[in-house]
Amino acid sequence: MTERIDVDDLKHLTPETVEAYFGSGVQSAFILDGRVSARLEIDPQHHEMRLLCPAVGSNPDVTSYERISFDRVNILGEPGEWFELSVDAAGMHYEAYVLLESIVDQLRSGASFRHAVSESLAGLKDLLAGRKRMSEAVITGLIGELLVLRHVIGKLGDETALATWLGPLAEEHDFALEEFEAEVKTTLSEGRVHLIGSETQLLPTPSRPLYLISVQLTKAGAAADSFTLPELIETVRASVDSSRVRTFDKYLESLAWSQTDADLYSTRYQQRSVPKAYLVDDEFPAITTPRLNAVVPQRTLVTGVSYRVDVSTLHHTQPPAPLENFCEDTK
Template identity: 30%
Template sequence: MKPYEPWERLSPDEAKRVDVAGRFDFFWVVLEAGMPGLMLRLPGLPQPLPRLPKLKNLVASFRPVSGGSAFVLGLKERSQVEIFETLCRDVVEAGEAGADRDEALVRALQRTRRWYHLLRGGKTNGLSVEEQRGLVGELAFVRELVSAFGPETAIEAWTGPTGSAKDFELIGSCVEVKARRVAAKPFVAISSEDQLADVEGSRLCLRVVNVASAVLPEGQSLHDHVRMTSEMFEEDGAAFDAWEETLYSTGYDPENDYDERRWLLGAANDYEVTEGFPRISTPLAPGVENVRYAIALDACEPFKLEGDLIDVIRGGLDHE
């Protein structure tokens, strides 16, 4: 038997309330080209207008409707209608938990982004403490790059979350960022043979930043660090879309509970990886794979970067 679809006998000029007892105006609708859709009717466009998630096979938009405006989700790929119905019902459930219409919209958007995250293979149980530490360290460097070179250059440079061997790749330079506990043993972990491998035509630098954490009521949570960074991309639409995609590739999910743990950025030390730097060199011997190792920070001292890391990066960009 064909599964029941809420759009099944719905014409383009009709709207059917998702829940007749619902507190907010969520409707099943049929959009252009027969697309199944979900609509949250609003009295007007929210100000400022929230940025909408970019979802493969889905469209998300604000559009005018009779008597006001609406947030609309539509499905481009009809073969995925069953999972789209599940997504829509979950978005409605999240929105209905809002205290008012504005919060209903915020929660609906947040739940839509969560689906984006989950459909990309994101983690449902959240990042580990060490993964959070590493992300805080990388976000701090992203903010430095935005301040120095602008949002577009910064987000293009943040390549680690999308599968690159290096955390940051720019013209003429690459940067690997390692975050460590202040009281930890003076070592940093290297997770592959490629992380500190030379890149032809580029200077390779290692940033080691102290990131302390504690379960405290005050201070900056991981969500706060994400929010601070996100604000730096809001004026550039294309860069903001790339920022969101890269951020969710790290496994970060805005609905995971990161509110109790606070993170404090400490001192950062920069090193240049050149001949003689303590590392495992590539290519590896035949049959040796999946290398992980640790390097002692005192052995890195002779390679401490002279000058400012941002100046090194700027030098590479100026000679492109």
């Protein structure tokens, strides 16, 4: 079903308005400018925006743009052919709208469709190529680590806490604290089901206990205790001394975070439950290199091990300081 809104002169949509139309789940059609017969279609199901104009002049060249396509179409009840420029707007709803609005602005000033598209794409080329939202798994994983880091900063201070945070350095475990190491796993599921990415991720370092810290999140609307990823980042950054803020920012950049893309991360989250800690010992269901070596024939032929583990029914424990108050008590 398409919601068609006849507007003679729709000058500008705000980022909030664009997100509202994508969030509605209903395909919408707008007249952007009656003078040049420019129409905008928003297709939430396919995360697309489409600009339609009467086909006058030559076709634009968009072959070098992966997220942009072009076609000449017929519209029921309308004479002649129409140009249809489609933009894959996933993760960049407002940027796609800005592009199409720019094209219409140039059409209004008398430019041909081909020239308007060429000029608008040239102006937004870097933006279209560079802005890409992190995956949901990366986002939730980063949130979990930042929640732990924020807690450790409150207990040990920012200098020591940043030194313990190994996640951005691509080490096997996320935190190396004085008495133990911690691997933080974050999930949006109702159960504590976590993806383990390798056979060494839950392999304890010799003579150092390893704890899996299970964090559960849920997506939240306007809940008072909800937060976005950018808000959490700013909260943690505010607790870091100015002399170490650059170190913190470099850590985030290594995880593909860019402050200029903060507007792409508007989803609000809240903690579903109090985090729990699980000691990764001989009874923990971990697939590790030594265990594989012991049971798998021609072990060297097995590579790229990843698996999911459900710790919901396992006995949780109390980790040592500074995480003893971060995780649920065993009492």
